[in-house]
Amino acid sequence: MHALVRVGFGPVPLDFDRLSAEFPAVRSGFALAGGADLELRLACTGPEELRAISTALIRAGAVRVQVDLVLRTLMPGPPTLRPVP
Secondary structure (H helix, E strand, O other), X not given: OEEEEEEEOOOOOOOHHHHHXXXXXXXXXXXXXXXXXXXXXXXXXXXXXXXXXXXXXXXXXOOEEEEEEOOOOXXXXXXXXXXXX
């Protein structure tokens, strides 16, 4: 189960290194400027692990946690050659 989790910090920023060490499902992250402070890319074993990570984020001080499940990975393909008219 793959998910993207967008997190808004509380008064104290979350420690990405600690989160990724505590939860092997954390594959990568982005520090953001905008509506969220951090985006995590997760590969969870199931809904229970996803719920545990969300709960841990809130307990660590996140004021907002938005979880989006990944339905399909999109990858750019090779360019398509079209004949010149």
